[in-house]
Amino acid sequence: MQRPILNPELFVFPVDSKEDKLVLYAPLEGSAAEINPDMLFLLQNLNQDQEIDFENPIFKRLKDSKIILDSQPDSEDKKESKLDYCPTHLTILPTFNCNLRCVYCYSNGGEKPITLDLEIARKAIDLLTYNISKTNSKKASLGFHGGGEPLLEENLDLVKRCVEYFRSQMEDKGIESRVVAATNGVMEEDSLEWISSNFDFINISLDGPAPIQDAQRPQKGGKPSFPYVMNTINFFEEKGLDYGIRSTITAESVTQMPEILSFFSEITKIKSIQFEPLYECGRCKTTKVRAPDPKIFIDYFLRSIEVAKEKQIKLLYSGSKVSTPSQNFCGASGNNFFLTPQGNVTTCLEVSREEDFGAKVFLIGKYDSDNKEFIFDDQKINHLKNRRVSNLSHCSDCFAKYSCSGDCLSKCYLSSGSIYDTSNNPRCEINRQLHKAQIINTLKGGNKNG
Amino acid sequence: MDKPRDRINDLELILGKVENLIRPIIYNTFQLQTAPIGSNILYSDCSCNADRPGCNSECYCDSNESFCFFVCNTHQINCCQSECNCDMNF
């Protein structure tokens, strides 16, 4: 056997503080191995002239898992990235208006309640249709999101017209279409009926049992929202509409995460739940609601994983995507097409108003009502597209780089003033610790070949 | 936060005498195939590594990224990267 080389994207970390067991991790291969310090020493000195028995089965296993390689692979950085902006998925933010006043709302929903013009929405769907033909895509999706509450009763007519227009355009072209939304779940019976028959998936924001939900997500006049959201969930379950729950975890609720999960599993038939730590922005400034301490969040998230296993629920968190290594955290890196109520195109839902802090970075286009077309700023798009984890100096030597991908662009921008500076983002610690725990758990639990 | 240094040559252990270099112990190795957390709930959670070894699906993502998970033919869903990661406080 010729002398092998180490995978260039190979990382190592101790299992615990004792340092007598270590984990080797090759994220681009989805491989990890538990080793002892002797083995680490050997691998660190692999290119020295010392005699090593490469016929030893251990080396075969390391090779099979691509931790060591016969030759240098193509560098990920050298692979070309196409910089065209040609999205085939559209998300419409119909309004900044909202029927709730969540204490942490990133968008100050309900304030300055501008609503989108139908003509602009139709033009955006036309552009989507054009892109689909251009790229020969076979599938397309239309989403609705806040700003405010996208499925608000008084705007439902706008949403209905958009969905009808989108479906008819896609049907004409034989394109498989999918319609989704994120909602606060407080809606009337008539709306529920129509949504159940016209949407493919709904993500509902629900923070926990009534005391938590009603304290964090009250209605506009202060009344509880919990009974309405539960009514919505029951309705969707009856109609068989696929839905998910997403909970914002605050400093107040963080120690109740496992109970929140148990509670949901008892009162719903939910299969997956997403927990996200609050990031202080928007209305937090006036309500003084606090983000959870990252260490406490990690601790209780890990406990929640145990509950999730027992209840057979998939527990999700955006900052650690083990099974889908990626250069980009999300489509905010110059791929998204989010149409705001003011007729702007943003790539990040957290930056939707012209006066938002990140507007000059994330608002990449605008509808020109004179010429009846969208105008895009290529320089801004390229700035976003180049925000790949390979271009982030703080992340270059981090084992979690391809699962975290440098984390959320807008949070990095808020914390440091640049989407390329990831060093001040409190989620960094959470992402590293949770990813580490995922790897160690998987090593302990399953998929062993040796 | 300090810049992480997790590359294999960055870790210096305070080792005693290093013995048995030719017969190291590996406790186990594995291939990660699924993960309990981490996928994008809004656009579903396909763990198919389109365009990667082991996945036959044809990826027609328009990004031409090295890791391209936009639409998976095998699982027939839009997956992972496609749009937002939805971690905002909405």
Ligand code: SF4
């Ligand atoms: S933000 Fe932190 S956890 Fe994420 S890749 Fe960068 S250094 Fe690693």
